[in-house]
Amino acid sequence: MLIAKKLTKIFNNGVLALNEVSLTVDKGEFVFLVGASGAGKSTFLNLVIRQEVPTSGVISVNQQNIAYLKKKEIAYLRRCIGVIFQDYKLLPQKTVYENVSFAMEVIGTKAKVIKPRVYTVLELVGLLNKAHVLPSELSGGQQQRVCLARAIVNRPLLLLADEPTGNLDPDTSWEIMDLLSEINKRGTTIVMATHNREIVDGLQKRVIALDRGRLVRDTPKGGYALET
Amino acid sequence: MLIAKKLTKIFNNGVLALNEVSLTVDKGEFVFLVGASGAGKSTFLNLVIRQEVPTSGVISVNQQNIAYLKKKEIAYLRRCIGVIFQDYKLLPQKTVYENVSFAMEVIGTKAKVIKPRVYTVLELVGLLNKAHVLPSELSGGQQQRVCLARAIVNRPLLLLADEPTGNLDPDTSWEIMDLLSEINKRGTTIVMATHNREIVDGLQKRVIALDRGRLVRDTPKGGYALET
Amino acid sequence: MKPRSFFYFLHEALLGLVRNRLMSLTAMGIITVGLFLFGLFLLVTANLQYFTDLAWGEIELRVFLKPAVTNQAAIGKQLSALPGVQSVTYISKAEGAVSLEKMFNNNHLFLDEENPLPDAFNLTLTKTADPEELTRLVTAIPGIDEIVFGQDFVKFMEIAIRLVMVAGLILLFLTGLAVLYIVVNTIQLTVYARRKEIEIMKLVGATDAFVRWPFLLEGIILGLLGAGLALLLLREGYTYLVFRLQHYRRFLPLLTGKEINLTLTVSLLSMGLFFGGFGSHISLKRYLKV
Amino acid sequence: MKPRSFFYFLHEALLGLVRNRLMSLTAMGIITVGLFLFGLFLLVTANLQYFTDLAWGEIELRVFLKPAVTNQAAIGKQLSALPGVQSVTYISKAEGAVSLEKMFNNNHLFLDEENPLPDAFNLTLTKTADPEELTRLVTAIPGIDEIVFGQDFVKFMEIAIRLVMVAGLILLFLTGLAVLYIVVNTIQLTVYARRKEIEIMKLVGATDAFVRWPFLLEGIILGLLGAGLALLLLREGYTYLVFRLQHYRRFLPLLTGKEINLTLTVSLLSMGLFFGGFGSHISLKRYLKV
Ligand SMILES: Nc1ncnc2c1ncn2[C@@H]1O[C@H](COP(=O)(O)OP(=O)(O)OP(=O)(O)O)[C@@H](O)[C@H]1O
Numbered sequence A, B: 001m002l003i004a005k006k007l008t009k010i011f012n013n014g015v016l017a018l019n020e021v022s023l024t025v026d027k028g029e030f031v032f033l034v035g036a037s038g039a040g041k042s043t044f045l046n047l048v049i050r051q052e053v054p055t056s057g058v059i060s061v062n063q064q065n066i067a068y069l070k071k072k073e074i075a076y077l078r079r080c081i082g083v084i085f086q087d088y089k090l091l092p093q094k095t096v097y098e099n100v101s102f103a104m105e106v107i108g109t110k111a112k113v114i115k116p117r118v119y120t121v122l123e124l125v126g127l128l129n130k131a132h133v134l135p136s137e138l139s140g141g142q143q144q145r146v147c148l149a150r151a152i153v154n155r156p157l158l159l160l161a162d163e164p165t166g167n168l169d170p171d172t173s174w175e176i177m178d179l180l181s182e183i184n185k186r187g188t189t190i191v192m193a194t195h196n197r198e199i200v201d202g203l204q205k206r207v208i209a210l211d212r213g214r215l216v217r218d219t220p221k222g223g224y225a226l227e228t
Numbered sequence C, D: 001m002k003p004r005s006f007f008y009f010l011h012e013a014l015l016g017l018v019r020n021r022l023m024s025l026t027a028m029g030i031i032t033v034g035l036f037l038f039g040l041f042l043l044v045t046a047n048l049q050y051f052t053d054l055a056w057g058e059i060e061l062r063v064f065l066k067p068a069v070t071n072q073a074a075i076g077k078q079l080s081a082l083p084g085v086q087s088v089t090y091i092s093k094a095e096g097a098v099s100l101e102k103m104f105n106n107n108h109l110f111l112d113e114e115n116p117l118p119d120a121f122n123l124t125l126t127k128t129a130d131p132e133e134l135t136r137l138v139t140a141i142p143g144i145d146e147i148v149f150g151q152d153f154v155k156f157m158e159i160a161i162r163l164v165m166v167a168g169l170i171l172l173f174l175t176g177l178a179v180l181y182i183v184v185n186t187i188q189l190t191v192y193a194r195r196k197e198i199e200i201m202k203l204v205g206a207t208d209a210f211v212r213w214p215f216l217l218e219g220i221i222l223g224l225l226g227a228g229l230a231l232l233l234l235r236e237g238y239t240y241l242v243f244r245l246q247h248y249r250r251f252l253p254l255l256t257g258k259e260i261n262l263t264l265t266v267s268l269l270s271m272g273l274f275f276g277g278f279g280s281h282i283s284l285k286r287y288l289k290v
């Protein structure tokens, strides 16, 4: 599903954000990506959706090397990946409903399919009563859940979640994790960057740890920190 | 230091975000504000800095009722409060250094005082090497720490922290908490909205819990959830 | 683009305009004012053209014949055939005397048998006439004694008219360019203010076309609305002006009627449409590179 | 504002311009073009004024005396004293005949003793002259037979000149208003795009003045830079034009020299300064209400 080989990213300002990271994520896996602040987690996810281009190394999604994509192909790549952005990236002038439906309009979904699906997803994340307000009228955690709703509404093959519980209380976080597990069980591959020790330790899934851009650990069933 | 009496906030769209909340925070206290996503924590903090005006009830900071302030007085109020915003609110066109020094320029600090102090604070939050990059070139956790640096650089009387560890890994989070405790010991009153159960449970400070806008718990030394 | 898509894009465009109404109104205002200015100068230029057309008809060359000449009719034909000559009028010596006497307040100047004036022709010119060349050709005709300007200011008028026409067109062209620049860049500013949105749309998997169309339509709508408003102001204003100045019609012939209205409408609306669309197009190019 | 503060604000303003250079350049371009247009019309209007001033000197009234009159000198004095009369030239019947003969190609028209022309005066007018009133006054002088326009186009000229002057000034005024609108609103768009920044600054405890000054200076700098650039283009372009057209100087007297340069410089720079500052001022008002 997702293969990185010696993936390196050096930003224009000289920062080495990823340093020869190699990893393989199979279809249907659920992977936690952990590491200190600034370790390179978001950068890795940004490379997967081609928001950034790698400095060197290979990254391929679904057997396709995404280093050489035409503009149109980039759009198609992004359509089969759902992303919960660390900073949400909601369209400020669109309501919650419109933000979610936009992702479906983009792929040309029929109008009559859109409405029920959007409401279903908003219900899943507990925001049915906020459907018609603007993001600026939401609390931090609510915005985060809108972003989640948008990410899953198209039932993507791959779901990238960047700190999806950062602004959620423990109870809501667990609800969201149950939702993600459910989605994972239905076949969606999930890569989730997180700092939430409770969740990582609780679920005992595969954990990949980054440290200053280097892959330092890849445990099939592990906790947030190395067992001590 | 901070007194709220029957504080109620109803937003223009009819949302009841705070419902007759009464509480008193004394000088030098360290208070955790907890509650589910959308409970009204950020709204409470926004009322304290008069980013929002209360619908009814009284809120006073430092013996001053802030319902009736002139524009200039609002600025002065904000100068003695440091805020870590949930969405950081960094100036996108200013470097990390400039974002922090801006808070000092605002209160008219002498030029030669500014430089060393800004660097000291950036060192405290571990971002000395990022001083001259723009916020857009930072990771989520780094941006959060810049916001923290800006909030404490003027040594405010009152520090409001809205989810200051939401994008930080546990180790960095604890470092930040140590920093906040240190600042608190030097006399700064701190009100911190958080979802971080580990931290709240670990520190055993005063905990105020909100639930759908209502104050439902105020424990002098407690954990994140009610002891069960 | 499927039919449903067009309405979707139009809907998005209208939503965009309404949700960013402050910016939209500001941009529309700028476009209105820019196109108003252009339309104003279009009206002025068109009227100057009209005015100089009329003035051109007043320019006359007077050609005097040698006293001995008898084949006046043949010479008249020759003159008519020259390039740049619009009409030829024969003025006999008697008629010449009458008009001269009129000029001097009807004092009886000459006894009939003593009339010293030569026979003459009055020539009016076409707009494309080249007076120097014409003088050469006319004097080459046998029987022509001398050619003079029928009125003192013919030379002056000729240059003034040419000048006004050329200068008017150049000014109009420059104004058009300036308005193009202003409209395009105003639209650019509105797109610039929303570049983050464009970035987000692309990150969610929107193709360039999907992002572009609503913005393009927004630009076009802004341009057309601005143009429409400018048009309205100009037409009402101009009609009012013509009405107010109707007493001076003799000295100040103003263009009225359908033709000028049509020119104005077509040029402003097409400028609004084209500039607005072009403005969004080129600024989108920059921000679509995400 | 303390001295250090001014430099701080200036520094912030310059930083703001540089960090938002795309937007700043776009805005500056719009301002340049707007002011260029204004300057262009200022030049055209100034030259029209100059041109009509010259043309005015060409207007002559010819006043014929009754045949019996002998006190020519006294009448001349009376005429000179009339309001709106610039100069008076006596033209005896002999001189009249000579000039008439010249007009008709030096054919000898009259025998001296038979000259039927009356004595006359040529009057040139000042700019403030009112021809109707003047006609009334002149004909009231005893000994005056009739007053005619010395040249056919005097009436035409008089109206044309008035018209050109008034229309030119109105157009210039409208252009000025339009440019004001465009500049102010362009600045508004730049402030609009940065309203979030203003909000953040205020949340960190900045007073209105503290937020306002850098933006105000930015607006002023943008306005001045735009004006400066427009000025440069206009002055170079105009100098070049005058140079290219120098052969037509006889027919096309163009203003040159310090005075017009000064007018242009002062008006453009002050407009850039004022409009730029005003633009930021009013848009800041809106966003400072946080
Ligand atoms: N656009 C950019 N330009 C330059 N440097 C960048 C950019 N984005 C990130 N960086 C740097 O790259 C490094 C890795 O950043 P990244 O966002 O991947 O960290 P992260 O693991 O997501 O951290 P966090 O947990 O704080 O979100 C950081 O040092 C950051 O400062």
Ligand SMILES: Nc1ncnc2c1ncn2[C@@H]1O[C@H](COP(=O)(O)OP(=O)(O)OP(=O)(O)O)[C@@H](O)[C@H]1O
Binding pocket: A136, A137, A138, A139, A140, A141, A142, A167, A168, A169, B011, B012, B013, B015, B016, B017, B035, B036, B037, B038, B039, B040, B041, B042, B043, B044, B086
């Ligand atoms: N500007 C606003 N306009 C309208 N409603 C708002 C606005 N801001 C917040 N709300 C609503 O008020 C309620 C409380 O929001 P608040 O931001 O205070 O929650 P919170 O406790 O900070 O939540 P979180 O932990 O998710 O940040 C929410 O239901 C939210 O949707």
Ligand SMILES: [Mg+2]
Binding pocket: A041, A042, A043, A086, A162, B139, B140, B141
């Ligand atoms: Mg990150």
Ligand SMILES: [Mg+2]
Binding pocket: A139, A140, A141, B041, B042, B043, B086, B162
């Ligand atoms: Mg909040």
